[in-house]
Amino acid sequence: MPGEASKAAAIIGAAEANDIGYPATPKSSLTLHIEAINNVCKMTGIPIAAIDGIFSAGWSPQIAEYLGLHPKYIDTTAVGGCSFEMHVHHALAAIHAGVINVALVTHGEMGFSQRFTGGKGTGRPFGGGDPWDPGTQHTSAYGLGGAPTGYSHAMNRHMSRYGTTQEDFAEIAVVTREWATLNPRAVMYRKAGEGDLPPLEQGEWGGGKRGHTFGGPITVDTVMNSRPISWPIKLLDVCLVTDHGGAVLITGPEIAKTSKTPPVWIAGAGESISHWNMLEMPDFTETSAGRSASAAYRMAGMGPEDMEMAMIYDSFTVTAGITAEMLGLAPAGEGPALWKDRHAAPGGRLPINTNGGGLSFNHSGMYGMQLLVEAYRQLSGTAEDGGFSGDPGKQTSARSCIVNGTGGTLSTTGTLVLVSDD
Amino acid sequence: MAEYTKPIPSPDPVSQPFWDGAKEGKLMLPRCSDCNRVHWYPRVICPFCHSMNIDWVEATGKGTIHTFAVQNNRGLVARGWGDEVPYVTAYIDLAEGDRMLTVLKGVDPNDPDSIEIGAAVQIEFEEASEDVHIPFWRPV
Numbered sequence: 355m356p357g358e359a360s361k362a363a364a365i366i367g368a369a370e371a372n373d374i375g376y377p378a379t380p381k382s383s384l385t386l387h388i389e390a391i392n393n394v395c396k397m398t399g400i401p402i403a404a405i406d407g408i409f410s411a412g413w414s415p416q417i418a419e420y421l422g423l424h425p426k427y428i429d430t431t432a433v434g435g436c437s438f439e440m441h442v443h444h445a446l447a448a449i450h451a452g453v454i455n456v457a458l459v460t461h462g463e464m465g466f467s468q469r470f471t472g473g474k475g476t477g478r479p480f481g482g483g484d485p486w487d488p489g490t491q492h493t494s495a496y497g498l499g500g501a502p503t504g505y506s507h508a509m510n511r512h513m514s515r516y517g518t519t520q521e522d523f524a525e526i527a528v529v530t531r532e533w534a535t536l537n538p539r540a541v542m543y544r545k546a547g548e549g550d551l552p553p554l555e556q557g558e559w560g561g562g563k564r565g566h567t568f569g570g571p572i573t574v575d576t577v578m579n580s581r582p583i584s585w586p587i588k589l590l591d592v593c594l595v596t597d598h599g600g601a602v603l604i605t606g607p608e609i610a611k612t613s614k615t616p617p618v619w620i621a622g623a624g625e626s627i628s629h630w631n632m633l634e635m636p637d638f639t640e641t642s643a644g645r646s647a648s649a650a651y652r653m654a655g656m657g658p659e660d661m662e663m664a665m666i667y668d669s670f671t672v673t674a675g676i677t678a679e680m681l682g683l684a685p686a687g688e689g690p691a692l693w694k695d696r697h698a699a700p701g702g703r704l705p706i707n708t709n710g711g712g713l714s715f716n717h718s719g720m721y722g723m724q725l726l727v728e729a730y731r732q733l734s735g736t737a738e739d740g741g742f743s744g745d746p747g748k749q750t751s752a753r754s755c756i757v758n759g760t761g762g763t764l765s766t767t768g769t770l771v772l773v774s775d776d
Numbered sequence: 777m778a779e780y781t782k783p784i785p786s787p788d789p790v791s792q793p794f795w796d797g798a799k800e801g802k803l804m805l806p807r808c809s810d811c812n813r814v815h816w817y818p819r820v821i822c823p824f825c826h827s828m829n830i831d832w833v834e835a836t837g838k839g840t841i842h843t844f845a846v847q848n849n850r851g852l853v854a855r856g857w858g859d860e861v862p863y864v865t866a867y868i869d870l871a872e873g874d875r876m877l878t879v880l881k882g883v884d885p886n887d888p889d890s891i892e893i894g895a896a897v898q899i900e901f902e903e904a905s906e907d908v909h910i911p912f913w914r915p916v
Contacts, residue, residue, distance in 0.1 A: 485786035488817040492791075494783045495910045496865055496879045497847065497857030506845035507867060514843065514893045585846035585862075585888050633817065633877050638843050638867070 371599025386599025434761020439768025534710025624649025
């Protein structure tokens, strides 16, 4: 039986900023937020002034001030890329409790453009590691830095424990790229200069509507031959670094009826954490998604067998492979087989990462909002008709979707079970 | 002594006994006086039973490789380590329990298949500054 909060609220609209991926000129993270907020309010017909709860990864006070809003609920949970799935969980609870009526979950991040602004405009919601912080103190000597330098340890442990191979994980990148070739908004949609896409000018980055030097279909060999980053992780096991802005509105059933766009119901939600620094990770082949998914399924009164598609955070191929196991979609050690056996592929029984994923669609540093936007597009049936932005994508027939964000270094997880309107 | 150019940790009051031991080539670990379990990193409270009675014991300095990776990309690693790529980072299961991060010495980063998860390793300390000697591990 579903929990009391199940379907107490719905995502009534989801939109992105005007330019995502590799924009020609940088926009600040704040502007990316505001464009997406404006777009989602236009698409739903809910005025910005009606927003009375703001949920973001560190930005809520700035967003409220900038929009002249005085929200009754201010949430700045910033625990990595899964923050946005947690925001939906928190918004569901706040609406169910009667504290607020219209929740905004918002994201803006110039992951790509910051390289041209010297870091200006990013807002920097995260602080650096304090030298006395125990995690920092007992790991900093060994030089681990960018995210791949940690995740590679989990991939190696998975291979050692279960006999999975680098080729198995490469299949995840290959199938995910296949989805990206069906989505014109995806950075890796196709190679620049192919089809109706013009060749890139000197120094131009392209992405999305312009194509990418490395875009279009890839094979396992392409992944295996890409340069090593942190063995066993290679370049094509790693997500993109792009710009993104996105926003969703969440309301109870009464206001949902007034929206111009259909509701997608929050049937279940859960969140958890296993560690913050990877030094404290209990098991390198498991994440807390086992617990967050269990909570979400329980609230929904549904199980993995009821899921018709999945949006799984794929910062790296290993993130997606392990998470599929944690969500109960595959037995332990067999996550990558969902892709290898093409169940996750276009036309498969369980489409996964239909936008092309963080690997080939868009990943701005935190990818949780992109998961929400795509889940909404699929379950509201607006993926193929272009939705608000006029950009089409592949429409699946799925009516239920499990969404799982992962943050930190396989540390934090937020899981949602979303279902289409009856 | 040549100048140490890689990051040097900052001991804090909680971890000071560990760093004092390191200067003498000893691996000192925090242990709960109530449940007798060793934990890492050092805390003022036992993460297993939440007792605040923590003392320090000298450990064997023996462990096994839990997992490892080869750091190939100089742009992703911290200052000072860029010139060392490729190098091997590893998580070590301590003989006394719990786990440490390290850089493995005496292994071939260009042949990861020659490095074995589960292999026995032994601790050693490198003098980074007068006050801070950093633990590294090497296959036995």
